[in-house]
Amino acid sequence: MVVAESGTARVEPAAVPAPGRPRRPRPWRRRGSEALWGYLLIAPTGLGLAVFYLWPVVQTAYFSFTEWGPFGGHEWIGLDNYRTLAGDGEVLRALGNTALYTGLGLLGIPIAIAFAALLNRRRLRGVSVYRTLFFLPVVTMPVAVAMVWRWLYNGEYGLINYLLSLVGIEGPHWIADPATALYALAAVGIWTSLGYNLVIFLAGMQAIPREYYEAASIDGAGPLAQFRKVTLPLLSPSIFFVSVISVIGSLQLFDLVYVIGGSGQSARSNPAYPRIETVVALFYDKAFHTNDRGYAASIVMALLLLIVVLTAVQFRLQKRWVHYG
Structure with missing residues (x-):
C-alpha cells in the first residue's frame, strides 16, 4: 500500500490477517466419545452378565410366584409359595x-x-x-x-x-x-x-x-x-x-x-x-x-x-x- 506524505511516498506493509486459533474439541463431545468407546469395550462382558446372571435371577423370581405341573406348564399363584x-x-x-x-x-x-x-x-x-x-x-x-x-x-x-x-x-x-x-x-x-x-x-x-x-x-x-x-x-x-x-x-x-x-x-x-x-x-x-x-x-x-x-x-x-x- 503506497501513501503520499509531503511529496514523498511511503510504503506500508499490507495487513496480514491474524492467525486463527486451532479449534479445540468441545469438552462434551470428547467426554461423549470416551464414554461411547467405554461402553463398546464393556459391552461383551455386560451382555454376558445380563444373559447368564441377571436374566436367570429375573426368571427365577417370576417362577417363584408360579406352580408347575408334572409335564412342564406353570400358572400364576401369587404369594402361595412364600x-x-x-x-x-x-x-x-x-x-x-x-x-x-x-x-x-x-x-x-x-x-x-x-x-x-x-x-x-x-x-x-x-x-x-x-x-x-x-x-x-x-x-x-x-x-x-x-x-x-x-x-x-x-x-x-x-x-x-x-x-x-x-x-x-x-x-x-x-x-x-x-x-x-x-x-x-x-x-x-x-x-x-x-x-x-x-x-x-x-x-x-x-x-x-x-x-x-x-x-x-x-x-x-x-x-x-x-x-x-x-x-x-x-x-x-x-x-x-x-x-x-x-x-x-x-x-x-x-x-x-x-x-x-x-x-x-x-x-x-x-x-x-x-x-x-x-x-x-x-x-x-x-x-x-x-x-x-x-x-x-x-x-x-x-x-x-x-x-x-x-x-x-x-x-x-x-x-x-x-x-x-
Missing part, C-alpha cells in the same frame, strides 16, 4: 443346618491367619512349597475332593478310622451318624478354603511395613504383642473380605452334600441326611426330584435375600469397626 415356605419345617431345618455350617466355617479364618503368620516368617525354609501344598485343594475339582473325603470318612474301611484303630479307638460312621455328619462336612469345607484364605492373609501381612514392627519392638513389644497390636488391626480389611466370601460360599453349600451325603434315593437311605441337608440341596431336591420348580424357586429367592441381608450387615459392622477402632 406362605408355604414360612411354615415349612423342612425348610427351617435346612436353614438351621446351613447356619450351623456357616458358623463352623468361620472357624477357618483364625486357622488361616495362624498359618499365614507362620509362613510369613523370613527364616522359614521352603515357604513356596508350603504355599503350594496349602493351595492345592483350591484348584482341585470340588467333586474330586468330595469323593476322596467320602472314602476317608467311610466307617468300615476309611483311612481315618483305620488310623484311629491303631491307637485303640473305634471311629464312628462319620457321614452316616447324625451326631458327626455336619461337623465332618464342616471340616472338609475348612480344609478346602484354607489355601485361598491363607493366600489373602499372607498378602495382607506382607503389605504391612516392617517399620511398624521395629517401632513396636523398640517399645518392648514381643512377638505376640506385635501380632495382636500391629498385625491384626492392619489385617482387618483382609479379614473382612474373607469373612464375607466365606459366609456367601457357606450359604451356597451343595457339592459336598450331594457327593458325600447323597441325593434322591441314596440320600433317603442315609439316616444322617436330614442333619446335613442345606438350603441349596433342598432346592435341588424340590426342583429336580419332586418337580416342584415354583416352590424351589421361592426357596432359592429366599436364600438370595438372606445372602444380601447378611452381606449388608457385615458391611455395616465393618464401618462401625473402622469408625470406633
Whole structure:
C-alpha cells in the first residue's frame, strides 16, 4: 500500500490477517466419545452378565410366584409359595443346618491367619512349597475332593478310622451318624478354603511395613504383642473380605452334600441326611426330584435375600469397626 506524505511516498506493509486459533474439541463431545468407546469395550462382558446372571435371577423370581405341573406348564399363584415356605419345617431345618455350617466355617479364618503368620516368617525354609501344598485343594475339582473325603470318612474301611484303630479307638460312621455328619462336612469345607484364605492373609501381612514392627519392638513389644497390636488391626480389611466370601460360599453349600451325603434315593437311605441337608440341596431336591420348580424357586429367592441381608450387615459392622477402632 503506497501513501503520499509531503511529496514523498511511503510504503506500508499490507495487513496480514491474524492467525486463527486451532479449534479445540468441545469438552462434551470428547467426554461423549470416551464414554461411547467405554461402553463398546464393556459391552461383551455386560451382555454376558445380563444373559447368564441377571436374566436367570429375573426368571427365577417370576417362577417363584408360579406352580408347575408334572409335564412342564406353570400358572400364576401369587404369594402361595412364600406362605408355604414360612411354615415349612423342612425348610427351617435346612436353614438351621446351613447356619450351623456357616458358623463352623468361620472357624477357618483364625486357622488361616495362624498359618499365614507362620509362613510369613523370613527364616522359614521352603515357604513356596508350603504355599503350594496349602493351595492345592483350591484348584482341585470340588467333586474330586468330595469323593476322596467320602472314602476317608467311610466307617468300615476309611483311612481315618483305620488310623484311629491303631491307637485303640473305634471311629464312628462319620457321614452316616447324625451326631458327626455336619461337623465332618464342616471340616472338609475348612480344609478346602484354607489355601485361598491363607493366600489373602499372607498378602495382607506382607503389605504391612516392617517399620511398624521395629517401632513396636523398640517399645518392648514381643512377638505376640506385635501380632495382636500391629498385625491384626492392619489385617482387618483382609479379614473382612474373607469373612464375607466365606459366609456367601457357606450359604451356597451343595457339592459336598450331594457327593458325600447323597441325593434322591441314596440320600433317603442315609439316616444322617436330614442333619446335613442345606438350603441349596433342598432346592435341588424340590426342583429336580419332586418337580416342584415354583416352590424351589421361592426357596432359592429366599436364600438370595438372606445372602444380601447378611452381606449388608457385615458391611455395616465393618464401618462401625473402622469408625470406633
